[in-house]
Amino acid sequence: MSAPSRVFVARLAGLAVFDPLGDRVGTVRDVVVTFSQNRRPRVIGLVVEVARKRRVFLPMTRVTSVEGGQVITTGLVNMRRFEQRQNETLVLAELFERLIQVRTPSGVVEATVEDIGIERDRTRDWSITKVFCREGRPQAGLARLGRRRNTTFVASVEDVTGLHMAGSEQSAALLLETYEDLKPADLAEVIHDLSPKRRAEVAAALDDERLADVIEELPEDDQIQILASLETDRAADILEAMEPDDAADLLAELPEEQQEQLLQLMEPDEAADLRRLLAYDENTAGGLMTTDPIILGPEASIAEALALVRQEELPTAVATVVFVCRAPLETPTGKYLGMVHIQRLLREPPHASIGSIIDKDLEPLSPNDPLAGVTRQLAIYNMVSLPVVDEAGHLLGAVTVDDVLDHILPDDWREERHGVTHG
Numbered sequence: 001m002s003a004p005s006r007v008f009v010a011r012l013a014g015l016a017v018f019d020p021l022g023d024r025v026g027t028v029r030d031v032v033v034t035f036s037q038n039r040r041p042r043v044i045g046l047v048v049e050v051a052r053k054r055r056v057f058l059p060m061t062r063v064t065s066v067e068g069g070q071v072i073t074t075g076l077v078n079m080r081r082f083e084q085r086q087n088e089t090l091v092l093a094e095l096f097e098r099l100i101q102v103r104t105p106s107g108v109v110e111a112t113v114e115d116i117g118i119e120r121d122r123t124r125d126w127s128i129t130k131v132f133c134r135e136g137r138p139q140a141g142l143a144r145l146g147r148r149r150n151t152t153f154v155a156s157v158e159d160v161t162g163l164h165m166a167g168s169e170q171s172a173a174l175l176l177e178t179y180e181d182l183k184p185a186d187l188a189e190v191i192h193d194l195s196p197k198r199r200a201e202v203a204a205a206l207d208d209e210r211l212a213d214v215i216e217e218l219p220e221d222d223q224i225q226i227l228a229s230l231e232t233d234r235a236a237d238i239l240e241a242m243e244p245d246d247a248a249d250l251l252a253e254l255p256e257e258q259q260e261q262l263l264q265l266m267e268p269d270e271a272a273d274l275r276r277l278l279a280y281d282e283n284t285a286g287g288l289m290t291t292d293p294i295i296l297g298p299e300a301s302i303a304e305a306l307a308l309v310r311q312e313e314l315p316t317a318v319a320t321v322v323f324v325c326r327a328p329l330e331t332p333t334g335k336y337l338g339m340v341h342i343q344r345l346l347r348e349p350p351h352a353s354i355g356s357i358i359d360k361d362l363e364p365l366s367p368n369d370p371l372a373g374v375t376r377q378l379a380i381y382n383m384v385s386l387p388v389v390d391e392a393g394h395l396l397g398a399v400t401v402d403d404v405l406d407h408i409l410p411d412d413w414r415e416e417r418h419g420v421t422h423g
Helices: 091-095 143-149 173-178 184-192 196-205 208-215 220-229 232-241 244-252 256-265 268-278 302-309 342-347 371-380 401-408 413-418
Strands: 006-008 016-018 024-034 042-049 055-059 063-067 070-073 088-090 099-104 107-120 126-135 152-156 321-325 336-341 385-389 395-400
Touching (some): 006 126, 024 055, 099 152, 220 232, 220 244, 321 342, 321 395, 371 401, 395 401
Parallel strands (some): 016 070
Antiparallel strands (some): 126 152, 321 336, 385 395
């Protein structure tokens, strides 16, 4: 084996992984270790990100070389999705930024883990041998820059206590910096793989908008667990930041007393939308719809409509259609007049009014239409979004194809996407 006898994890993370033929397999994202009494923490493998942001487990026994800025494996990588086991610890996600105590010649000092050194012994097993430390307690955000003035040193793992025990001072800042460029669905993959305690720490460190986006991509059990880990006021803020239909689905899984407590803490308008959604059966158009589609009056210009659909934060399905109504323009609106598709907007002069190009031919859905009927309408007319209108002709919301997919896929489809345990 030509791998060096020691490597630090910060340098290992991000390295490309290649098979013996030189074909790229993926990228190292973390290192998996296990702790046991009376011996050094053992390195059992790497978390490797392969195609489509999928994370798989690569045993250290399959690693033949770590040099030249790359990792070489013995052969095929098992493509089953990695899921962290209870006795496993992720070095980057869980050990970096941890508060520890280090025995030094001058006494025991508090320090923060900056890096971890792993080493291969004569039996070809890898273990943690060194801890790169910075004196002082972990700090988050800009305060971390000030910490750079503190003394750094390398300690033997035998002189360190607190490495295995998760302390309240452990920061999630470094983990989030590492994954700050990930889309919400991909960050949800990372968070799903963490222990419940670490998952709660990361959730606490995310801003409201980012956390709301991530929660929408997680399995139901993870959603409930994260919401339960938050202060009640913040949980209400997160629900406000979520898409109304997703927030209503999550609220529907909570006890009625907890539902009401959270609704009472929300802004009245936001709470009113969710109460309307909760009143419908989840497998009807009313239960599926979002109460926040793009709505304009007929006098609005095409330029104004295009500016609205161009907003980056809008879900793709919502941005494909503008619904045209009389005032008021918040759901439930005044009289529903019709819709304008984004392709039609792109073909018309910007100064023209959207009222002149309304599509009135498509029959809107009723809030009590069953899921099967909604699915059929979307398929027949090749639509991405459909209006939901009450008996008086007021627009209540819109059903988008992604919401329908959530309900027609198997109940455990998110769990299947997020994890199959490694062998």
